Amino acid sequence: MMRRLLLLLVVAALGGAAWVRLAPLEGPAWHVDPDQVQPPDRPNHALLRSGSVVYPIPPETLAAAVDDIAMADPRTRLLAGSVAEGHMTYVARSRIWGFPDLVTVRVVPHPDGATLAVFSRARFGRSDMGVNQARLDGWLRQLPEPL
Template sequence: MRFTVALLIVLALGGLVWVRLAPSDPARWHVNPLTTRDPGTPNFARIAPGQIVTPEDPATLAARIDAALLAMPRVTRLAGDPRGGFVTYVARSAVLGFPDYVTVRTLAVDRGATFAVLSRARFGRSDFGVNAARLAALRAALE
């Protein structure tokens, strides 16, 4: 019985280490939010292009989005560059370090610039609303 409990503890700890240290492959996660389908699980959120339009140029908007996301706790850039208008970030949960991937694409429109965002969890089926809250915070930071 003790062996079984010890084995379960070791497996659980190994899983937690894997969640925190698993490599993030840019080829898998740095995808165009304009053309990528919604994940098959409810642990994601989107901002569609045109929902927010600013009078600035796309490069300026991309820089503001980059600054807003990098100011959030435990967010780092995974791939892309704001100057190119296409960036993917990794946002990790506070305690266990679960990764979420946030991909942003900025676009020029007649009245200035807009953007598309896809924020999704890597593990699990539920994100407890974290991705939607992150995008709400991003909206607030840009206003």
């Protein structure tokens, strides 16, 4: 009896791990405008509205810099959008279980250069233990000095 219970638990854990890695992530559902989203009522996201930080560089340069930072992470891939559009959505997965976080970035022209709107959120769960805010802060630290 104990052996069957253990086997059932192992199968359930493997099934859960497979679901986390294989659950559908369709671009249009996640590729949103960060300036237009309503923040979820769960503490598993980070949100930066455009105009909060302004960079003294052209929008296309800022979009390319963000993409370089995102793609430097080996567990991050582009899901939707493009650098040319200045609107990109990335999937960033956790190291061990592969939990997906979705990070949408929109670069907005500004009279002094360009600004960012970013919405980083967990696909599963209620809490992300601060991962999305830490990711956003880390990406911002790697960008050129803002005004």
